[in-house]
Structures are given as structure tokens and as C-alpha cells.
Amino acid sequence: MRVLMILLVTLLLAGCGNVSYYLQSVGGQLEIWQREVPVERLLGDPDLSPTLKAQLERAIRIRDYASRELGLPDNPSYRSYADLARPFVVWNVFAAAEFSIEPRQWCFAVAGCVRYRGYFAETEARSHAAALVAEGNDVYVGGVPAYSTIGWFDDPLLNTFIHYPEPELARLLFHELAHQVLYVKDDTVFNESFATVVEQAGIARWLIAHGSDADRTRFVQLQRFRADFRALVTQTRTELAALYTGDAEPAEKRRRKAELLAVLQSQYRERKGEWGGFSGYDRWFAQPLGNAHLASVAIYTQQVPAFEALLADNNNDLPRFYAAVKTLAALPADARKARLAALASR
Numbered sequence: 001m002r003v004l005m006i007l008l009v010t011l012l013l014a015g016c017g018n019v020s021y022y023l024q025s026v027g028g029q030l031e032i033w034q035r036e037v038p039v040e041r042l043l044g045d046p047d048l049s050p051t052l053k054a055q056l057e058r059a060i061r062i063r064d065y066a067s068r069e070l071g072l073p074d075n076p077s078y079r080s081y082a083d084l085a086r087p088f089v090v091w092n093v094f095a096a097a098e099f100s101i102e103p104r105q106w107c108f109a110v111a112g113c114v115r116y117r118g119y120f121a122e123t124e125a126r127s128h129a130a131a132l133v134a135e136g137n138d139v140y141v142g143g144v145p146a147y148s149t150i151g152w153f154d155d156p157l158l159n160t161f162i163h164y165p166e167p168e169l170a171r172l173l174f175h176e177l178a179h180q181v182l183y184v185k186d187d188t189v190f191n192e193s194f195a196t197v198v199e200q201a202g203i204a205r206w207l208i209a210h211g212s213d214a215d216r217t218r219f220v221q222l223q224r225f226r227a228d229f230r231a232l233v234t235q236t237r238t239e240l241a242a243l244y245t246g247d248a249e250p251a252e253k254r255r256r257k258a259e260l261l262a263v264l265q266s267q268y269r270e271r272k273g274e275w276g277g278f279s280g281y282d283r284w285f286a287q288p289l290g291n292a293h294l295a296s297v298a299i300y301t302q303q304v305p306a307f308e309a310l311l312a313d314n315n316n317d318l319p320r321f322y323a324a325v326k327t328l329a330a331l332p333a334d335a336r337k338a339r340l341a342a343l344a345s346r
Helices: 002-014 016-035 039-043 050-070 122-134 166-181 188-210 213-244 250-274 282-286 291-301 304-313 318-329 333-344
Strands: 080-082 090-096 106-108 112-114 117-119 138-144
Touching (some): 016 117, 039 050, 039 080, 090 291, 122 138, 138 291, 166 188, 166 213, 188 291, 188 318, 304 318, 304 333, 318 333
Antiparallel strands (some): 090 117, 106 112
16 A cells, blocks of 8 residues: 555656556556566475576575675565566667757656656557657657666566576666665766666676576677677767767768768678677667767666766775665766766876
């Protein structure tokens, strides 16, 4: 009953324009709660498939490690399981103006302003995306295997990611639990960059303690692929930013923009050959490229160098790092951004 009251208050705070969006959010969260079962109960079920049993057992080992060794919250999150019978839990919609690298923001009663809009049904996400395209925006719709309720509720393990290889499952859980350590309203890039650094530091430690030689070799390989991909996106985004702030006529900007995005596609095809055919970013490149695509990557990585520097300043001690980040988060927005810029420039 208390949970339902919280949800009802959220709806009342939403305002008329957001009521339908909040209703789908509430409905999606209620569906997850209705489907979730404690992992302990599932593991005691003799009819549980051996594959799912093994997946749940390793998830719990990773979950215990996250709190014991990484200082991440020790609570019931990721100690229950829900099968949603779909490939993603939500679909995020990113949008940006035709000649801007900055993503649009949407503001909500609880989460504050965020740079994407999440839907529990793909059809609703694509409907909203179509409306944004009709307004002249570049739009990208991405399926998301996990999301965090930032400590408001206990998040479950989901069928959308439980089958991941063990290092990837660990990365995901460390990232989502980091959102429960700290969440700054109205600063998506801060939140996601912080969680990305926690994820990276956590998986490095986990691989030393529990990974096999094959796991460690594959992780190094995937890190190189990720770095190459981010470098391609960052370079294109930098070139587009210069184009958009220049004096060219709209038609020329449009032509040059198409050229730069075509070059990005070509560079990705070349890079895949160097990667031995690794296709992990094919889904991202499958939709027509635009500013929203690039923004969806920058949100998660833009301030990573600054947080990496702050972690190093704290001798790579994660609890000390969390405390330093909380101090940083308490600063006014402009001061916080200035501090992050100074850290990144070192």
C-alpha cells in the first residue's frame, strides 16, 4: 500500500502533460513487481531449469561481491528474479535538434531532468520517436536490458540480462548498483559517467579475483573495441559541433552532416574487420545515424576521464572515491562542472 501511495503521489506531481507517460511507467514497474520471485525460493524449486539455476547462482555470487569488496549497497536489490518475456526491460528514446549535438531533456517529478525518455513498451517508444521526428529532431531508440530505480525500490535480476557472460553480467550489476550510491537530479552525464567508472573499476577487481584467463583476455579485447567505438563517435561528434557552430547555410550543413555520418559508418565497417568481425555495435548502426545516436554514447562517457582522475586521487579506494564524489555532487552545478573539467584536463 505504501508503494502504491508513492506512485499515486508521483502521478499527482506529474502535471497534465506527463500523466500518460507516468501511467505507462507505473504500469511497467507494477508488471515487474508482479513477476518477480525471490532467488532463494527459485533455487529451492526442483523444477527450475539447470541453466537458469546456474545463472542465478552466479548472479548472487557477483551481487555478494559487489557489496563485500566494492562497497556497493547491501540491500535486497538483485536478489529476486523476474522473467518479462521480452528482450529489453525498457526502450530509451534520445532526441536532438537537426543542428545540435546536445540531447533534449525531459523533466519529471522524482528523477529530475534526464536526457532520454524510457518506455516499457517498444511500440510506445517508437510512437513517441515518430512524433519527435515529425518535429524535425534526430531520434534514436535503444533497447535497454536493465535500469535502476536509484534506491527507491529493490531492483530485480531480469531475463533481459541474466544470460550474459559472467564478466558482462558483473559489469552491468556494478553499474546499476552505483546509481544507488549516488544520484544527482538534472545531471544525467554526471550520473552515468560515475556509474561507468565504478563499473570499470569493479570489473577489473572482479576479474583478478574470480575471472579465468579466458575471461581476462576477452575483457581486454572488449575494452579495446569499446575504446575504438567511443573514439569514432567522439571524433564525429566534435566535427559536427564545429560544423553546427559555423557560418555555413543550412543546406550546406545538412550536406556536410550527411558526409560525416557516412564516414562514421565506413570507419565502423573498417574497424569491424580489425576486430575480427565483432558485431556488438551492429544494432546501434542499424538505425539511420544522427545527433541523437552520438548523444546516446556521450551521455555515458563524456565525464569518465574526470571521474577516473578522481578515483586515482583517492588511491583507487572505492569507498573514499564514493565520498569524494558525494562532496563533488553537493557543489552548485556550475562549480561541479568546472571541477570535473579541471580533473579531466590533467
